[in-house]
Amino acid sequence: MIQLLIVVVVIALYFYGTRNFDFFSKRGIKFEKPMIFFGGYLRQHVDKVSLSGRFAALHRAHPDEKFVGFFEGNSPAVVIIDTELIKHVLLTDFRDIHHRGLIPRTKFTEPLMRNILTSEGDTWKLMRQKLTPAFSSGKLKAMFPLIVEMTGKLTKLADEAATKDEVDVREMMARYTTDFIGACGFGIDSNALNEENSDFRKLGKRIFTYTNRDIFINVMKRAFPSAFEYARQFAPEIEHKTMSIIKEIMTQRNYQPSGRNDFIDILLELRQKGKIVGESIEHRNPDGSPAIVELDLDDELLAAQVFVFFAAGFETSSSASSYFLHCLAYHPEIQERCQKEVDEIIAKYNGKLCYDAIRDMKYLEMAFRESLRCLPSPGFIIRRTTSKYTIPGTQVTLDDGSVIIVSIEALSSSEKYFEDPEEFRPERFHPDNIGNIKKFTFMPFGDGPRSCIGERMAVMQSMAGVAAILRRFTVAPSRSSVRKPRIDPKSILVQTIIGGLPLAIRRRLT
Numbered sequence: 001m002i003q004l005l006i007v008v009v010v011i012a013l014y015f016y017g018t019r020n021f022d023f024f025s026k027r028g029i030k031f032e033k034p035m036i037f038f039g040g041y042l043r044q045h046v047d048k049v050s051l052s053g054r055f056a057a058l059h060r061a062h063p064d065e066k067f068v069g070f071f072e073g074n075s076p077a078v079v080i081i082d083t084e085l086i087k088h089v090l091l092t093d094f095r096d097i098h099h100r101g102l103i104p105r106t107k108f109t110e111p112l113m114r115n116i117l118t119s120e121g122d123t124w125k126l127m128r129q130k131l132t133p134a135f136s137s138g139k140l141k142a143m144f145p146l147i148v149e150m151t152g153k154l155t156k157l158a159d160e161a162a163t164k165d166e167v168d169v170r171e172m173m174a175r176y177t178t179d180f181i182g183a184c185g186f187g188i189d190s191n192a193l194n195e196e197n198s199d200f201r202k203l204g205k206r207i208f209t210y211t212n213r214d215i216f217i218n219v220m221k222r223a224f225p226s227a228f229e230y231a232r233q234f235a236p237e238i239e240h241k242t243m244s245i246i247k248e249i250m251t252q253r254n255y256q257p258s259g260r261n262d263f264i265d266i267l268l269e270l271r272q273k274g275k276i277v278g279e280s281i282e283h284r285n286p287d288g289s290p291a292i293v294e295l296d297l298d299d300e301l302l303a304a305q306v307f308v309f310f311a312a313g314f315e316t317s318s319s320a321s322s323y324f325l326h327c328l329a330y331h332p333e334i335q336e337r338c339q340k341e342v343d344e345i346i347a348k349y350n351g352k353l354c355y356d357a358i359r360d361m362k363y364l365e366m367a368f369r370e371s372l373r374c375l376p377s378p379g380f381i382i383r384r385t386t387s388k389y390t391i392p393g394t395q396v397t398l399d400d401g402s403v404i405i406v407s408i409e410a411l412s413s414s415e416k417y418f419e420d421p422e423e424f425r426p427e428r429f430h431p432d433n434i435g436n437i438k439k440f441t442f443m444p445f446g447d448g449p450r451s452c453i454g455e456r457m458a459v460m461q462s463m464a465g466v467a468a469i470l471r472r473f474t475v476a477p478s479r480s481s482v483r484k485p486r487i488d489p490k491s492i493l494v495q496t497i498i499g500g501l502p503l504a505i506r507r508r509l510t
């Protein structure tokens, strides 16, 4: 009897766990073979390929399809391949697809996930509307002296590194980025940042150390969203530490902008203006116009926005700037041209690295963008439908909450769009050539209303760091450098590299 029951339960579980698996085959659409219950989730771990690599492989295996299917747990999801369809998903049909949905939607949102990167619906809409001016050129220029101060600390690190055989520039740029986040995001002053064991440094390290607990919760939240609704993505100590550091800074400032022009100041200014009011993206009035909604920028919501510097800015910026150095090390002639430009422009600004000087470094920016094409930090864009969505030009309708992926990695390394994509050629981004790049094929910062709000800040901060290094040093491949570094198969959003990025740093003779 018990055996029979077990057989029945196993069969029932099998049917439950595979109930949607004929979604694509019934419609004649190519798709990635799923695993019972997990769909494609475990494939990353079984195939030992990063999430970005997995989506890029799906894209590359079907270059002539408009899109290809896969399963998120039991739910059908798609990787969009055709650039016209990409435009629909990221731009034209935004009303139906405005969630990022890194994890499936549930009613409970943990406090730190209310940051603009991971929040959804009206919280996202109102915060994006209010924070857009915070990332304007004017605010960035006012904040820039803090970034320049951090490049001074980076130069000291590089000077120490120059006495050694080689140094992991990924680690070096991660320290520079942590200092930038501390100074510009959290409003911590430079002396406090010098302490190796400060609370802030410990927090930074903990956020990016993926413990078994973190991996387990991440897989389970995506595979069984309801059962794991209240399990927190961020370990409790991360939430407590972030809140307490930010509260301490705000108390020190008496909840008033301090004139330091950092992000906390900008948020405090915003808060002084009272409740945030704006048009809803979720609710409509009976006449079809958007309902008016409001949002209170309380301590928790404010802290979540500061946290975005870690959530969205840390791994992306440190990966991008260090990979840029790696590319320059392997292309000495391009490095020399960048150094010449850096020297000339800094001389023009009386020997000072400043906002306008960095903005004038056009060739450096071309080379930086080319390095992002070769290795885009997040290798894919993710969206989640917010209503039933019929893929334009097809009979395929995805349910509300379905995942849609665009592979930045596959697009920017495709021969179809970039001649000799393996080659590092900054000239592709020369103003005379940039018009030849097809829209929606180069998107290291995403595209549409949910694209990277920090793009200008990221470009300027990364370029400032690299310019500060090139001004005094030359980078070159070293004993353990690998020309084409291996991406860590455990990478989720940002493509991290196994073994870091070792390079030799040498003082320039001039």
Ligand code: HEM
Pocket: 100, 116, 117, 118, 128, 308, 309, 312, 313, 314, 316, 317, 320, 321, 377, 378, 381, 382, 443, 444, 445, 446, 447, 448, 449, 450, 451, 452, 453, 454, 455, 457, 458, 459, 462
């Ligand atoms: C080189 C460094 C960076 C790269 C390559 C990068 C790339 C990206 C990408 C690909 C997205 C997703 C876009 C989409 O879904 O269409 C994104 C979103 C975002 N990034 Fe960046 N990012 C970088 C640095 C930063 C920095 C320094 C900040 C600010 C502190 C930042 C803030 C954000 C935010 C807030 C979002 C979410 C925007 C929204 O959902 O409205 N990023 N970034």
